Amino acid sequence: YQRRVHGDLIQMKFNNIAPRPREERTAMKHKETIEKTNLAERKGGFHSSASEEIHNPDQKSTFFMGEAERFDRDYVVHEKKEREEKFAKKMVEIEKRKYFYQTIVEWNSWRGI
Numbered sequence: 001y002q003r004r005v006h007g008d009l010i011q012m013k014f015n016n017i018a019p020r021p022r023e024e025r026t027a028m029k030h031k032e033t034i035e036k037t038n039l040a041e042r043k044g045g046f047h048s049s050a051s052e053e054i055h056n057p058d059q060k061s062t063f064f065m066g067e068a069e070r071f072d073r074d075y076v077v078h079e080k081k082e083r084e085e086k087f088a089k090k091m092v093e094i095e096k097r098k099y100f101y102q103t104i105v106e107w108n109s110w111r112g113i
Contacts, residue, residue, distance in 0.1 A: 003010050020028075027033045057063035 028037075
């Protein structure tokens with residue numbers, strides 16, 4: 001196929017792709033089969049990038065953590081402490097404002113005498 005662009009004759013090329021059989025087209029509708037074919041066509045095959053040592057570390061390694069230790073988290077105590085600190089800061093700010101306004105009122109009352 002030839003086409004003129006800005007006065008020049010350019011040869012256009014098309015990539016002809018062989019048609020897929022009906023079975024392959026219906027299989028490509030399923031996400032799992034698409035993922036499997038993509039994995040199979042990959043350079044490394046079915047190897048995953050994450051190694052097995054990360055998910056199942058040796059008990060002697062620094063990554064190892066027992067199941068009881070993994071799930072023994074007491075976040076409620078931590079959150080309560082944060083809320084109490086935030087509340088205490090708020091109360092200090094309120095006391096400062098209260099003291100400031102009381103001094104203004106007292107100052108104005110002394111001014112009027």
